Amino acid sequence: MEALTEKNTNQTPSKPPKNMSPWAIARRKFVRNKLAMTSSVFLLIVMIASFLAPYITTVDISRVNLGQMSLPPSSEHWLGTDKSGRDVFVRLLYGGRVSLLVGLACTFLIVVFGTIVGSIAGYFGGVVDSVLMRFTDFILNFPFLVFVIVLNAILFGHLSGVWVLIVVISVLGWGGVARLVRSKILSEKENEYILAAISIGCRPSKVIIKHLLPNVLSTIIVQATILFATMIVAESGLSYLGFGVPTEVPSWGNMLSTSRDPDVMQNMPWTWIPPAIVLTLTILSINFIGEGIKDALNPKSYR
């Protein structure tokens, strides 16, 4: 009898377990997704190593060491040194700090601002919607690179270099999230439970925060992972072009940009291959995590 029940439960893994919130079910599905879990572990290690860099190494990252320029990897310098004699491994850790900070901060600001604008436009509709969406279109059509260069020049000296970049990217970047959230809210608010919420006396702010947002949060989270990856790439791209993080600050993008020097490109691959690999793996793992979350939140998929 017991064996029978056991077998039965094994045969129907698709049935959601009792008493579990939709979030708990999604979490369970995510944990069972090997690729997503491996990616999470990798990303976590990269994050921890990067943010703990000052505690892991005691080397002064900015000091130029003329005696140790352009050394290939050795037991003393695991990934060698660059043209200025700085340890590449240490710079990689510190670079991760900056790149991940830019990625996380931009993603956070963009998601928060985009969600606020999108949900207000979607919920209230009418004139509010028209005004907010025209403004969003304006932001979306702004020449990004020009603005980055100009704002960088204006803000330079007022904020530390990394934060200038974060502010600039975020101010120009929320349009897509706002549009996405608006369209999701527009379709979600057609559900009768929103009418019910109004009927039982919820104020608009409560309808949005307590009823609408939890039900579109899955979309926002998936979008946030895509944004996170995009922002890390954006930082690298802008830094590579020289419009991103100030050159003296190590970031993955700045480390890659040293390969613009043909000599470095050809003869010192140890200085730019590691950041390229870490960058690629980080972005891949973020994308796998995003896919995993999407899958876990899809009520029709069961693992």
Place this chain on the structure above:
Amino acid sequence: MNITINNENSMTAKTKSKKNLLEVKHLKTYYPVKGGFFRRTIGHVKAVDNVSFEIRKGETFGLVGESGCGKSTTGRTILRLLSPTEGQIIFDGNDITNLSGNKLREARKDFQMVFQDPYASLNPMQMVGDIIGEPIKNFYPGKQKKEIKEEVMDLIFRVGLPSDAYYKYAHEFSGGQRQRIGIARALALKPKLIVADEPVSALDVSVQSQVLNLLKELQDEFDLTYLFIAHDLSVVKHMSDRIGVMYLGNLIEVADKHSIYDEPLHPYTQALISAIPEPDPDRKKERIVLQGDVPSPSNPPSGCPFHTRCPMAKEACSEIKPKLKEVKPDHRVACILYD
């Protein structure tokens, strides 16, 4: 024979003497149709186009009509979940047509809704206990958590849900049980009026009567007045005291249940009644089959809305829109035949 007539008269007198809880006067609710490059309003769906009726304290008023004739829109407008385009809604002596903001929110305590779709009407992210307790939290923010939970448990018990429902989520329940959750939520504020919008049309037939019986029991217990919406005449017959028949946004006949079933006046009502399957073969009446389709509410026909399909239509029907008039005691109809 005499006795029956007397009885009927006295009953009519009794229901008539009751006070009105709700009065709806010339209600119109139009949905704007947007189109073109600038998304301007290019027309209107006249979902509710002149509806007047009243609901008396303690009765069940049944609203019937084919799908798409504007029943839900009427119900939602009455509860001010939609704003009327024109007309007046008087609830318990107060004009609620133009209330807004906190005044409207405060007024909502007295009228609640049970929705049609047992799946879409419950927030999938909330526990059942929170769903039922939320109206209480909204209106009595000072109330102790423990007290609210006790009230919610009472409601869970009263609507016949299992006692462990409190910590579960809606997806763990069947359609019938979900409808019970929706009923408990509507009941939580002890409202005077409940609009039940086709509360059983999405349920299995075997479950329908259980939910209907629950609604009837609750009506006695909590002194409720119902606006009961349905597209199915047999369900309405079971539930209602008086019945209003809608066609294409218009209320075309209003009378007590027996008059509607035994002597329907409007040709549309007659057709609806004739379409009910008759269990007794001896009483079989001829079925009136309507020709054509229901016209679009964004471009309703001139004159009487029903004249395009009416088997008794005259020329004048396409010109004059008949008004709802009392042609017998407590029996109103909007048809040129009774002018």
